């Protein structure tokens with residue numbers, strides 16, 4: 273092929289100009305230097321109206337929650353549920369301030385994070401490739417799937433006694449339970465993603481010269497990524513659920529253990545502190561997974 | 575892609591005594607029977623026929639996705655045994671890789687061939703430039719219009735320098751204006767590259783406008799009902815579609831297809847209704863209006 277144009281551009285009527293017009297480039301913002309700062313701000317607000325509203329409403333509802341909590345505990349309301357011993361937000365704040373200077377508390381958090389990291393990473397490292405291979409090769413699928421289906425409905429918490437028997441140390445059995453919790457959502461979603469891969473894309477790759485391995489790497493894997501990340505997000509949530517349960521039952525250390533211990537030691541403020549910490553950590557790790565997903569899949573519409 | 579100049583000796587498609595049936599629960603269903611077609615090197619050949627007559631089946635067998643039940647498909651004397659980069663394919667559903675940018679899509683075939691990154695980047699840029707897509711090389715496909723997607727699809731299929739280009743109703747999903755432009759673009763690329771083209775469509779105008787020869791298929795099970803040479807001179811202009819020569823070809827093909835479409839609708843239509851339908855179609859035939 274030479275460099276001479278394949279197309280006679282002059283032969284292309286105006287329709288092609290409309291065809292090639294880039295939608296996002298259409299905004300005529302730059303050519304107007306006369307705009308004042310306040311006009312710019314107004315424009316920004318107009319463009320982000322929905323987000324600002326959501327942020328505002330979110331803040332208000334959180335504040336209302338705190339206020340309700342405050343008054344319920346201040347007046348020790350008893351109305352079906354008993355707020356007699358429930359710590360007030362201020363008490364929880366006080367114990368939070370104390371706790372962040374307490375190396376013990378930080379160690380609990382660090383240990384829980386370590387367990388999540390280990391259990392979740394293992395689940396991802398095994399679940400994703402296994403799902404990909406099972407999705408691609410019927411024989412592997414038919415062999416492994418029945419076992420997975422039998423084990424899947426067993427909640428990770430139900431594994432606690434078995435895990436304690438299986439693993440020599442407590443630490444290992446807790447990581448194992450965290451692993452189990454996140455493993456099945458990851459596996460199932462990866463499989464689901466594989467089953468949805470458009471066969472036409474596989475054909476397109478084949479007639480561009482792609483062999484089996486390249487098709488796996490260049491088509492099946494990226495095509496399944498959105499579902500893989502769904503699995504990872506769900507798996508991360510279940511990992512926390514399983515971890516906290518395991519820590520409460522068999523734990524030494526960890527934020528779940530901290531929360532349970534606070535109850536045994538009648539330190540009611542610490543119970544709420546533990547709960548809130550778990551919530552924040554769970555949220556943060558989900559956001560992390562989602563952020564990585566966006567980074568890995570720049571093609572997705574957001 | 576220096577082989578473009580040396581071309582016309584390459585890309586001879588032959589389909590001999592071809593038949594293909596699908597295995598279903600109700601037994602084997604014949605999709606295509608007793609079919610013989612060929613495409614000479616550098617020729618542009620179309621296949622038209624009522625929907626469901628086996629056009630895609632035939633094309634997919636040439637591509638190597640389906641094995642013939644009987645007969646053989648060869649390209650330059652070599653039997654087709656599976657998909658290969660020798661036979662480029664363009665699909666109606668565009669089938670661009672959504673996770674690859676426009677340029678990465680075009681580079682794909684070259685990457686599979688083991689060409690190094692900088693080289694294939696340069697090749698892809700050149701090709702995209704030729705198709706008027708250079709400004710969009712970093713875009714992901716979901717930001718493109720249908721016409722642009724299909725241009726990328728064609729460029730991607732041509733990037734590896736295949737011997738033949740197979741297209742399965744590539745413009746079927748496009749609006750009328752875009753379709754006309756795409757036909758021009760395809761014609762231009764075909765003339766520059768002197769590549770053999772096998773083009774499937776249900777649009778008679780499109781088939782006549784683009785092709786050197788048109789095969790018309792019967793209703794299912796599909797076989798070749800007629801082979802019509804298109805002696806219109808090239809380069810072809812849009813205005814030719816009004817010429818008496820074009821309209822005569824059109825009328826001929828139209829009536830062939832009409833017969834088969836009626837057959838494809840099933841034998842339940844009784845003679846009277848059939849007559850009425852024929853007269854009705856005739857009365858409103860576009861050819862007559864023109």
Ligand SMILES: Nc1ncnc2c1ncn2[C@@H]1O[C@H](COP(=O)(O)OP(=O)(O)O)[C@@H](O)[C@H]1O
Pocket residue numbers: 596597598603604605623624625626627628629630631632794
């Ligand atoms: N995988 C399949 N299994 C069974 N029958 C099929 C399959 N694919 C296509 N067919 C049937 O074969 C016939 C030809 O299909 P196709 O080649 O797609 O027709 P066309 O492209 O001309 O519309 C149709 O009647 C269709 O229902």
Ligand SMILES: [Mg+2]
Pocket residue numbers: 629630631742
């Ligand atoms: Mg078809």
